[in-house]
Amino acid sequence: xxxxxxxxxxxxxxxxxxxxxxxxLTILAEEPMYGLAIKRELEAYYGSEVNHxxxxxxxxxxxxxxxxxxxxxxxxxxxxxxxxxxxxxVLGQIEWVLDRFVTDEERADEVRALLE
Numbered sequence: 001x002x003x004x005x006x007x008x009x010x011x012x013x014x015x016x017x018x019x020x021x022x023x024x025l026t027i028l029a030e031e032p033m034y035g036l037a038i039k040r041e042l043e044a045y046y047g048s049e050v051n052h053x054x055x056x057x058x059x060x061x062x063x064x065x066x067x068x069x070x071x072x073x074x075x076x077x078x079x080x081x082x083x084x085x086x087x088x089x090v091l092g093q094i095e096w097v098l099d100r101f102v103t104d105e106e107r108a109d110e111v112r113a114l115l116e
Contacts, residue, residue, distance in 0.1 A: 012065040012085070014093035021058050025067060025082060025090050032081035034073060035059065062086070 014022055020042075027033065027041045035056065042050045059080055062068040067086035073079045082090070102108045 012067060012089065014089050014096065016065075017062075017089070018058075020054070021062055022090075022093060024055075024058060024062060025086050028068060028080055028082040029087065029090050032079050034077050034079050038080065 017025075023042060023045065024038060027038055033041075038059070039050050039052075039055050042055070059068065059070070063070045063080075065085075067083055067089055069081045069083050071079050071081070098111065102111055
């Protein structure tokens with residue numbers, strides 16, 4: 001595995017993934033994308049170049065975990081799409097963060113404002 005530790009059970013939780021892999025899942029939650037589009041989104045987020053040698057092994061790991069589905073758009077381009085299990089991992093991570101962040105009504109209002 002490229003960045004994640006070996007997972008011994010069948011299901012994968014966000015805690016089993018690196019932040020980089022979690023960010024890939026979050027990007028794919030919006031819509032299916034091809035590799036270079038994912039790369040551009042990550043570069044915009046990180047503010048620096050993401051090299052292919054980091055991106056594609058991590059995408060392959062996510063496919064292996066069943067969190068992302070890989071399909072061929074054409075002979076040279078693959079498309080990546082979040083699976084139902086990947087969706088559940090993203091949702092679980094959001095829930096975990098919100099459970100810890102929303103400690104009072106003021107913080108709840110901050111989150112509500114983000115959603116509006």
